Amino acid sequence: MVFNKPHILIHDNEPASASILVRMLAAEYRVQRAPDAQHVLKAARRSDRIPDLILLDVRPPVREGFEICRQLKADEMTQSVPVMLITPRDNIDDEVYGLKLGAVDCITRPFRLDVVKVRIRNQVRLKINNDLLERYANQDGLTNIANRRRFDLVLDAEWRRAIRDEKPLSLLMVDVDSFKQYNDRYGHRDGDECLRRVAGAMAQTLTRPGDLLARYGGEEFAVILPGTNLEGARLMGERLRDAIADMNIPHAPQDGARRVTISVGCASAWPNQNQTYHQLLQTADDLLYAAKKAGRNCVNAEKMAA
Secondary structure (H helix, E strand, O other): OHHHOOEEEEEOOOHHHHHHHHHHHOOOOEEEEOOOHHHHHHHHOOOOOOOOEEEEEOOOOOOHHHHHHHHHHHOOOOOOOOEEEEEEOOOHHHHHHHHHHOOOEEEEEOOOHHHHHHHHHHHHHHHHHHHHHHHHHHEOOOOOOEOHHHHHHHHHHHHHHHHHHOOOEEEEEEEEOOHHHHHHHHOHHHHHHHHHHHHHHHHHHOOOOOOEEEEEEOOEEEEEEEOOOHHHHHHHHHHHHHHHHHOOOEOOOOOOOOEOOEEEEEEEEOOOOOOOHHHHHHHHHHHHHHHHHOOOOOEEEEEOOO
């Protein structure tokens, strides 16, 4: 399938050379041409299909590629995307400047196609290997969703992004109700399978590419919802609760629920420089505790104090 091919995004202001690159690379890669800088930045932030390599034109007098590269490398969400610059031949100053900005390599125009192919292939192979290593470092081994390390990194980055973009940020803390009793009754093997099913159902319920589901620890999960206000967070909490209840996983805890359920604490904020994401996390955790105390299998939502 074409979507299994590595993805290369090209922003080249010279139509003739862009066409050469597309024709040369199309057999081996999924190649996409970006019409403008905003398209490049937006594509690099899509968590469902991040480019494996971006080619940026720095041809004078526009030199837009330098600014795009600078923005990509300044943003923690996009700085790992490799960038190669398309520079004029015999312009060492442009190559040095681009590499200082964070570009991984340069190709020169007019192209030597054999050299271009090898340079691109090397960078794509390196990106794929790095992605594999990052996956093992950031993925929970049991549920195959993000782990606590990944959650901490993304929450910090999204908090700062929300300050910069002046947008709300919401956080859900989720706990599987009476899970210790489930393990005691059915055993740890079935308990692990229960957690896998719960994680899978919640992952399917979250449809936006920017949302992140993570295993926070034990039977506790967390969901980061960028650009989402309190009402949106509460509705998502209810959707997650319904998704777990609808699976009808048998359970017979002391409260008589007869199926596996979850409790959810929802916190929302408009981040600013006077707060930290730790306050949002603490608020969501307190709301989860209150939901458990109120009888479980419910959603408790509140806006974080300014």
